[in-house]
Amino acid sequence: MHAGVENFVIVDRKTVGASFAAWPDETKFITPSFPSNSIGMLDLNSIAIGISPAFSMRVEHPTGAEYAEHLQGIAEFFELPLKENTEVKNIEKKNDIFTVNTNEGILKSKFVIWSAGEYQYPNLKGFNGSELCRHTSTVSRYSDLEGDDFLIIGGYESGIDAAVHLSNLDKKIRLFDMNAPWLEETSDPSVSLSTFSFERMDNPMFEKNTKLFPNTPVKSVTHQDGVYVLKTADGQTFSTPNQPLLAGGFTGSHKFVSHLFDMREDGFPVINDSDESTTTQGMYLCGPSVRHDGHIFCFIFKYRQRFAIVAQAIAESMDIPTDEFVEAYKSWGMYLDDLSCCGQECLTC
Numbered sequence: 001m002h003a004g005v006e007n008f009v010i011v012d013r014k015t016v017g018a019s020f021a022a023w024p025d026e027t028k029f030i031t032p033s034f035p036s037n038s039i040g041m042l043d044l045n046s047i048a049i050g051i052s053p054a055f056s057m058r059v060e061h062p063t064g065a066e067y068a069e070h071l072q073g074i075a076e077f078f079e080l081p082l083k084e085n086t087e088v089k090n091i092e093k094k095n096d097i098f099t100v101n102t103n104e105g106i107l108k109s110k111f112v113i114w115s116a117g118e119y120q121y122p123n124l125k126g127f128n129g130s131e132l133c134r135h136t137s138t139v140s141r142y143s144d145l146e147g148d149d150f151l152i153i154g155g156y157e158s159g160i161d162a163a164v165h166l167s168n169l170d171k172k173i174r175l176f177d178m179n180a181p182w183l184e185e186t187s188d189p190s191v192s193l194s195t196f197s198f199e200r201m202d203n204p205m206f207e208k209n210t211k212l213f214p215n216t217p218v219k220s221v222t223h224q225d226g227v228y229v230l231k232t233a234d235g236q237t238f239s240t241p242n243q244p245l246l247a248g249g250f251t252g253s254h255k256f257v258s259h260l261f262d263m264r265e266d267g268f269p270v271i272n273d274s275d276e277s278t279t280t281q282g283m284y285l286c287g288p289s290v291r292h293d294g295h296i297f298c299f300i301f302k303y304r305q306r307f308a309i310v311a312q313a314i315a316e317s318m319d320i321p322t323d324e325f326v327e328a329y330k331s332w333g334m335y336l337d338d339l340s341c342c343g344q345e346c347l348t349c
């Protein structure tokens with residue numbers, strides 16, 4: 001819209017912010033919000049210039065439900081053209097035109113921006129019996145889970161988040177990770193745990209109730225006679241009557257459109273400098289699946305810097321001038337085309 005493209009529609013199988021609305025009630029943003037816009041630094045959790053979730057919601061770490069409401073407010077404020085409750089079933093391209101098949105009929109367009117995220121596409125695999133576990137994305141409230149002890153598989157943000165909430169409820173947790181995200185030395189939050197999580201781990205209830213098993217791949221989970229038995233690759237066995245929680249991440253919605261992209265070795269789509277597919281012209285990618293070389297754009301404050309790159313590419317192909325638009329976005333740190341600045345480590349002084 002800011003780039004001057006007027007004829008577009010946003011399609012969602014549910015409603016604006018549906019993935020955030022589906023987070024467990026207790027889960028909050030790990031990235032803090034602060035109304036820093038007044039000095040030209042956009043709030044870390046803002047997706048649009050001039051907007052600050054901290055200012056509008058007066059909260060530093062919003063819940064998913066709060067952020068979903070915030071996104072709905074933005075859609076209303078900018079009067080975005082929405083087509084909600086419309087599920088995309090398939091996308092094909094023929095003679096320069098995309099045909100988007102939905103449960104509500106066919107849409108046709110010269111451009112498609114795929115931004116269906118990750119949350120609604122959980123990774124349910126990884127070891128024998130993983131399907132017996134409950135993915136954390138299906139938990140609506142940790143305080144509703146029955147039982148006193150839990151096995152959690154996965155120790156990145158979602159797994160630690162689950163352990164924090166359950167240990168605060170005085171449940172006993174044993175958490176396994178094939179690596180050890182909480183021991184990572186890097187300052188890149190795409191790889192190491194967030195400050196918010198470290199802070200929450202440094203809590204007497206967490207220390208009392210959670211036992212961490214780093215570098216411990218899970219080999220299998222079985223369920224017999226009401227008991228779940230977890231075996232690790234190094235031969236240890238753990239049991240519980242309660243369904244283990246799987247915090248193994250997400251396969252991501254990009255698998256759904258894999259026929260329209262080449263895939264990198266790590267399974268993410270190959271995209272050019274404008275985040276466009278290298279095999280299907282006019283097909284763009286936005287959101288947490290964006291990867292360029294070793295750079296992982298998995299947080300809002302990272303991938304929001306690529307929105308304007310996509311908008312610029314589409315506008316220019318329609319002969320719409322974009323200089324002013326690009327300048328405005330650059331001045332707000334919302335336009336990142338030179339990736340040589342990425343990958344810096346923080347100093348440890």
Ligand SMILES: Cc1cc2nc3c(=O)[nH]c(=O)nc-3n(C[C@H](O)[C@H](O)[C@H](O)COP(=O)(O)OP(=O)(O)OC[C@H]3O[C@@H](n4cnc5c(N)ncnc54)[C@H](O)[C@@H]3O)c2cc1C
Pocket residue numbers: 011012013014015016017018019020023027028029030031086087088089115116117118119120157158161253286287288298299300301
């Ligand atoms: C527990 C947790 C905590 C997180 N905390 C943070 C944080 O603190 N800071 C941060 O920056 N990021 C955080 N993230 C990541 C952040 O949530 C994602 O980056 C963000 O949701 C991605 O936004 P998106 O719009 O690309 O995808 P989504 O928010 O998943 O939105 C995708 C939309 O597409 C729709 N959709 C999906 N498939 C279809 C289809 N086939 N047809 C039609 N519509 C479809 C969905 O209904 C949904 O509304 C967190 C993630 C999790 C899981």
